Amino acid sequence: QVQLVESGGGLVQAGGSLRLSCAASGLPFNSYTMGWFRQPPGKERDFVAAFGLSLGSTYYAGSVKGRFTISRDNAKNTVYLQMNGLKPEDTAVYYCAARRPSSTSISSSGSYAYWGQGTQVTVSS
Numbered sequence: 001q002v003q004l005v006e007s008g009g010g011l012v013q014a015g016g017s018l019r020l021s022c023a024a025s026g027l028p029f030n031s032y033t034m035g036w037f038r039q040p041p042g043k044e045r046d047f048v049a050a051f052g053l054s055l056g057s058t059y060y061a062g063s064v065k066g067r068f069t070i071s072r073d074n075a076k077n078t079v080y081l082q083m084n085g086l087k088p089e090d091t092a093v094y095y096c097a098a099r100r101p102s103s104t105s106i107s108s109s110g111s112y113a114y115w116g117q118g119t120q121v122t123v124s125s
Contacts, residue, residue: 002026002114004096009119012086016123020081022096022116033099034072034079037109038092038121045095047107051079059106064090086123093118 008020022034035050049070050059058070069082079096097112104111 004098004114004116006094006096006116006119009094009121011122011124014087014123014125016086017084018086018121020083020094020119022079024077024098027098027114029077030074031100033101033106035097035106035112036070036081037095037097040092045109047109049081050106053101088123088125090121091123092121094121
């Protein structure tokens, strides 16, 4: 049974930082692309970042590029999202997701087979 468990969310002031973690089990972690998505209140779920199978194969949404950094530790089956310079518009539920390598756009939520339960990030102004 595949499980993705996020942690690290919380309340932070604008300009602050948080690091999200997602621990994966039940799948060959090294063989999966790992992604982060977020869903603001009343809005659709959007792509944030992803880390492919190759070292340095990282992808970011334009709104977070330069502020957020995705990383993965294959020895720990864990993917991280370091979020710096947080803004109120970053407030959302953040989800971790996993998919097999695919020709589908890495930002396509429908291409991810497994999802975590989400962790709330709230940025106050």
